[in-house]
Amino acid sequence: MTFQKRAHKILELLEAFGEVEIRQLSSKIGVSEVTVRRDLTTMAANGLLYRTHGGAMKISEVIKPVSFANKAAVNLKAKDAICRRAAADIMDNDVIFIDCGSTAFRLCQFIKNKKIKVITNSLPVVNELQHSAVAVNLIGGEVDTARQAVHGTMAKEHIARYHASKAFLGVDGITAEGLYAGSEQEASNTLAMASQSDCVYMLCDASKIGKTSYLKFNDLSLVNILVTNYNGTDLTNFESKGLSVYSVTD
Amino acid sequence: MTFQKRAHKILELLEAFGEVEIRQLSSKIGVSEVTVRRDLTTMAANGLLYRTHGGAMKISEVIKPVSFANKAAVNLKAKDAICRRAAADIMDNDVIFIDCGSTAFRLCQFIKNKKIKVITNSLPVVNELQHSAVAVNLIGGEVDTARQAVHGTMAKEHIARYHASKAFLGVDGITAEGLYAGSEQEASNTLAMASQSDCVYMLCDASKIGKTSYLKFNDLSLVNILVTNYNGTDLTNFESKGLSVYSVTD
DNA sequence: TTTAATTCGATCAAATTTAATCATAATCAA
DNA sequence: TTGATTATGATTAAATTTGATCGAATTAAA
Numbered sequence: 429m430t431f432q433k434r435a436h437k438i439l440e441l442l443e444a445f446g447e448v449e450i451r452q453l454s455s456k457i458g459v460s461e462v463t464v465r466r467d468l469t470t471m472a473a474n475g476l477l478y479r480t481h482g483g484a485m486k487i488s489e490v491i492k493p494v495s496f497a498n499k500a501a502v503n504l505k506a507k508d509a510i511c512r513r514a515a516a517d518i519m520d521n522d523v524i525f526i527d528c529g530s531t532a533f534r535l536c537q538f539i540k541n542k543k544i545k546v547i548t549n550s551l552p553v554v555n556e557l558q559h560s561a562v563a564v565n566l567i568g569g570e571v572d573t574a575r576q577a578v579h580g581t582m583a584k585e586h587i588a589r590y591h592a593s594k595a596f597l598g599v600d601g602i603t604a605e606g607l608y609a610g611s612e613q614e615a616s617n618t619l620a621m622a623s624q625s626d627c628v629y630m631l632c633d634a635s636k637i638g639k640t641s642y643l644k645f646n647d648l649s650l651v652n653i654l655v656t657n658y659n660g661t662d663l664t665n666f667e668s669k670g671l672s673v674y675s676v677t678d
Numbered sequence: 679m680t681f682q683k684r685a686h687k688i689l690e691l692l693e694a695f696g697e698v699e700i701r702q703l704s705s706k707i708g709v710s711e712v713t714v715r716r717d718l719t720t721m722a723a724n725g726l727l728y729r730t731h732g733g734a735m736k737i738s739e740v741i742k743p744v745s746f747a748n749k750a751a752v753n754l755k756a757k758d759a760i761c762r763r764a765a766a767d768i769m770d771n772d773v774i775f776i777d778c779g780s781t782a783f784r785l786c787q788f789i790k791n792k793k794i795k796v797i798t799n800s801l802p803v804v805n806e807l808q809h810s811a812v813a814v815n816l817i818g819g820e821v822d823t824a825r826q827a828v829h830g831t832m833a834k835e836h837i838a839r840y841h842a843s844k845a846f847l848g849v850d851g852i853t854a855e856g857l858y859a860g861s862e863q864e865a866s867n868t869l870a871m872a873s874q875s876d877c878v879y880m881l882c883d884a885s886k887i888g889k890t891s892y893l894k895f896n897d898l899s900l901v902n903i904l905v906t907n908y909n910g911t912d913l914t915n916f917e918s919k920g921l922s923v924y925s926v927t928d
Numbered sequence: 929t930t931t932a933a934t935t936c937g938a939t940c941a942a943a944t945t946t947a948a949t950c951a952t953a954a955t956c957a958a
Numbered sequence: 959t960t961g962a963t964t965a966t967g968a969t970t971a972a973a974t975t976t977g978a979t980c981g982a983a984t985t986a987a988a
Contacts, residue, residue: 430965431965447680447683450945459966459967460966460967460968461945461967462966462967462968463965463966463967465945465946465947466965466966469946469947478682480680480681480682481680481681481944481945481946481974481975482680482944482945482946483680485680485682489682489686490682491682491685491686491689491724491726499724499725500725503723551801551804551805554801554821555801558823559823563820563821564820564821565818565819565820565821565832566816566818566819566820566821566828567818568815568816568817568818568819568828568832568833568836569815569816569818570813570814570815570816571804571813571814571815571816573808573809578816578818582815582818582836582839583818586818586832586836589832635723680975681975700935709976709977710976710977710978711935711977712976712977712978713975713976713977715935715936715937716975716976719936719937731934731935731936731984731985732934732935732936732985
C-alpha cells in the first residue's frame with residue numbers, strides 16, 4: 429500500500445464523514461497509527477486536509493478566519509494603549525510601513541495629523557487615513573477579502589521597491605524562540621516590510637506573548653522594538669535577545 | 679471531541695439563540711465548564727463571538743465594513759444602461775481592467791456573479807466587488823484621495839506587468855480628433871491599461887461625446903468599442919475611424 | 929457600601945496525542 | 959547480488975488537551 433493509495437483512501441473517507449480519527453484510519457487502511465499520522469502531516473502540509481488532535485477534518489469544515497472588522501474589536505483598550513505609545517515615536521517626515529493586522533490598524537487614529545508617508549497593504553488603513561495629513565502609498569496585488577488586505581507576488585515586489593524608517597507590524601504569536609504567523613501570506617508580508625525598514629516595531633497585546641501558531645517564520649532578530657501591554661517577568665527573555673521593550677498599561 | 683467540533687456546535691447555538699451560557703454549553707456538548715470557558719476565550723480572541731460573564735453573545739453586525747464614499751451620481755440611468763450593455767460582453771475567465779471613472783464603477787453591479795478577474799486602480803471598485811465571485815487585483819501606488827484611486831509610477835509599472843482581454847475605461851471627453859483627460863494621471867492610467875488589453879471599451883455617456891478637455895492624450899486608435907447612450911448622427915464619425923459603436927437607450 | 933454568590937484565570941495533575949529516534953523491512957540502481 | 963535509499967513500525971520523551979481546584983475578580987443583592 430503506497431502513500432498515494434492511502435492518501436486517496438483518506439480523502440475518500442474524509443469526503444464521506446467530514447472528519448476521521450487516526451485509530452479508525454489505521455484499522456481501515458491496515459497500517460500502523462504512526463504511518464497514518466505521518467500521512468496526515470504530509471497531507472496537511474499540502475493543504476489537502478486540516479489536522480486535528482487525534483485525526484483530521486475536511487478543510488471546508490474548519491471555522492474560517494474571521495473578518496477584519498470582528499477582530500478589530502478584540503482587546504481594544506490594550507491595542508489603543510500600545511498604539512499610542514508607538515505613535516509617540518513617529519516624527520514628521522517619517523516613512524512608515526503599516527501591515528494589515530488589527531492592532532496596527534489602531535495606529536491610524538494617532539497619526540492622522542502627522543506629516544508622514546504611510547506604505548500599507550491594509551484597506552482599512554487606507555480608508556482610515558483618507559482625509560488626513562498623511563500621504564498613503566497602497567501596495568498592489570491580489571485582494572484578500574477576509575483579511576481586507578493585499579497579498580501576493582506583486583505585493584512583495586512592490587514592498588521591495590520602497591524603504592521606510594519604521595515598520596509597525598503584528599504577528600499571530602511571539603516567543604523567545606521567534607515569530608509565528610497565521611498564514612504564509614502574513615509571514616511573507618511581515619518579512620518583506622521588515623527587511624525594508626530601519627527599525628521594526630512589533631505591536632503585540634498580551635494575548636500574543638508566549639503564543640505559538642502553526643507557522644514559525646523568523647527568529648526575534650527581525651524585531652527592534654516590542655510594544656506590549658504584557659508585563660510578565662519573562663519580558664526579560666526578549667530583552668536578552670536584543671529587543672527593546674516598551675511596556676504600556678491599558 | 680475536538681476543539682473544531684465544539685466550535686461548530688457553539689457557533690450553531692449562538693446563531694440560533696443569539697447568546698449562550700457556559701452551563702448550557704457544557705451539558706449540551708458534554709465537556710466540562712472549564713473547557714467551554716477555554717473555547718470561548720479562544721473564539722473571542724479570534725473575533726468569532728463576544729465574551730460575556732457566564733457565556734457569550736453573537737457578534738453584532740453594527741461594525742460596518744469599510745465603505746468608500748460613492749461620488750457623483752450624475753447621469754446614473756445612462757451610465758447603468760451603458761454598463762449593462764458592456765457587461766454583456768464579459769465572459770467567465772475573462773481578465774479585465776476597470777479604471778477609476780465613475781462610469782466604469784457602475785459596471786461592478788453587473789459582474790458580481792461572473793467568474794472573472796478584475797484589475798483596477800479604483801478603491802470603490804475594490805469595495806463594491808468585496809463579497810462577490812470576482813477575484814480582484816488592486817494596482818499599487820500613491821493613493822489619490824480626491825479620485826479614490828491609485829496613481830503614480832508604481833501604478834504604471836504594475837499595470838505593465840499584467841495583460842487583460844478587455845479594458846473598460848472612461849475619459850473626460852471624446853471627439854473624432856481624439857481622447858481628452860482631466861488630468862495627467864488619468865491619461866497616463868488610461869494609456870497604460872489600454873496598451874495591455876486585447877480590446878478597449880470606452881464607456882461614455884452623452885455628455886462626454888464631442889467634449890474636449892485641457893489634455894488631449896491620444897487619438898481614437900486606442901479604442902476598439904465605444905459604448906454610449908448618445909445617438910446623434912455624428913456617431914458615424916467615430917465608426918469611420920474604425921471604432922465599433924454600441925448604442926444604448928436609458 | 930457591604931456582603932454573598934458566581935465566574936474567571938492560573939496552576940496542577942492525569943490522560944492522550946504527537947514528534948523524534950532508532951531498528952527493521954522493502955525498494956531500487958548498479 | 960550488493961549497497962544505498964526509502965518506507966514502515968516500535969519505543970519513548972515531549973507536548974496537548976482536559977478536568978479539578980482555589981484564590982482573585984466580577985456581578986448581583988442586601
